[in-house]
Amino acid sequence: MELHDVWFVLIAVLWTGYFFLEGFDFGIGVLTKLLARNRAEKRVLINTIGPVWDGNEVWLLSAGGATFAAFPEWYATLFSGFYLPLLLILVCLILRGVAFEYRAKRPEEQWQRNWENAIFWTSLLPAFLWGVAFGNIVRGVKIDQDMEYVGSLWDLLNPYALLGGLVTLTLFTFHGTVFAALKTVGDIRVRARKLALGLGLVTAALALLFLLWTQIENGDGASLVALVVAVAALVAAIGANQAGREGWAFALSGLTIVAAVTMLFLTLFPNVMPSSLDDGWSLTVTNASSSPYTLKIMTWCAVIATPVVMLYQAWTYWVFRKRIGTQHIAEAAH
Template identity: 50%
Template sequence: MHTTGLELFWFILIGVLWAGYFFLEGFDFGVGMLLTLIGRDDLERRAVINTIGATWDGNEVWVIVAGGATFAAFPLWYARMFSAFYLALFILLVALIIRGVAFEYRGKRQSATWRRNWDIVITVGSLVPALLWGVAFGDLIKGIPITANGIFTGSLLSLLQPYALVAGLATLSLFLLHGALFLNLKTTGALKERASALAGRIAPITAVIILAFLAWTWEVARTEHHAGDVPGMIPVSALLLVVAASWLNRERLSGWAFTVTGVAILAITATVFMTLYPDVITSSLSSAASLTIAEAASQPYTLRAMTIVAAIFTPFVLLYQGWSYYIFRRRVSLPHETVPASDQPHEV
């Protein structure tokens, strides 16, 4: 079946939504995973949480919109993906729920044990999605045992194939680096120094994992049953940006370091979607059983109506989120630290 302009537009838009989610929620996950490493006592951990306290739940809206857009624009993709990944997505959803609960409940009691336990929940609730999102997209590219009529014949273990695990480690390590650089950008004093030092240690490991993932992805796109054509400059640029982030961090250019890891996330997401195209789910049983964009798409009328709604409301959403980041742009510091008047922190 031939892919129409509207179907391609919505496939690209869904890719943009996932890229935005990984860019924004990526540093949230990184901050959560680094919580107990950067913060050495309750006061410091409260400061670390405060760096994302005003924005983390807003960042999660991106994945809700991405899921809703997939359901409306490509209902067959949505149905088959959730059927195949049912247990994995359930685990991921539980992790996201307990993470949100932990943010709200850790301050309800003064007990050190109570808060320490919730801090562990935040760490685990951030680590699991950071890993599983990469595994899920790796499975979509490499292929899962699904028949032509959409029946998933595998198990949870069959989703943990080597390529998918490397993809999961790639997102995990990249989000860790992104989060460390965000903390370097948003904190002061000892917290900032620890975040910078940790980013310097994470960056080389991340670069090696990203190299392995991109090289394997290139090989999958070249040799297996994918018609996707990924320009070589995109994955190469993603790797170079990760390397550049390490140098920028050493030069104490924290804003630029954080920016280039964000652009690397966008480039890697683009690589994933361009490799997947024109499929939305790849079958490991037979290339004929793979689900294409055209086969999964809604009717043209639905896509036209969705396009009009998206064109009207998307600018307002982007403006609001940009405004919220502007309002909470200042660094977070501990009460005993002094910072310039132009960069006063939020209260901890």
């Protein structure tokens, strides 16, 4: 296997890790309006991700940095062609971080409500837009012979990509709901399990349609296996949730995300950004990659740094593993 193939796999792993971790993160943000009934319950939901949300975003920084260094042509075409949606995602992530930090800085109800609304919208929009972006990457966009995107914003809003956005939004929200059931106690835990059933069924219908569409257009035997795993894991997650096995439900919803993202990258390879104008103009792991020397240096850095980062993040989740409820929220924080 060539180094550019290795780095394609590593970038796929980074995006998979990001969607697994930030998926329930976004889902919790959406649930602050769908599940929480009062300010104390909103605080409980926010506290379930309070110690880890910023660490989850490290995976996005790593994926973006790895793409820039390993596949500069891919990075340049992607970020110039998808400039507006990616800028909107970036603005949402910035405002979301500010909202988490500033919500409790003042006691006024209006102040806190405004930041809570910001958390909801800056969780919902990226969850939807990431699906739109990856749907377009897999489907193919208008790239010319100079490796430049020549389409418009409206070209990105096609039915396939919009369906992909709905899938990521519902899947991340379902992932967040089973995480909320896993991390909370009391009435909010019971309601999270009930909400997860309805969300899971909607997610299953949308995901099956999107993945089948992907398989028919670009799939092969390996992607079909990933599709079957994704659908089976989602159905099993719904069943585990109904049985009250919240740990299994969360693990299986995470497996759904892993299998679905794996399928997308399997259908993409060896392209990194297909051209819908001419197959010969597509960006591939070969024509979009950095020099072998650059990839070699990056590989050594990744071998040393990646295990340290993963161990630290795993330790963080272990430290903050306990369940919380409204009884753990101080009155002043309401």
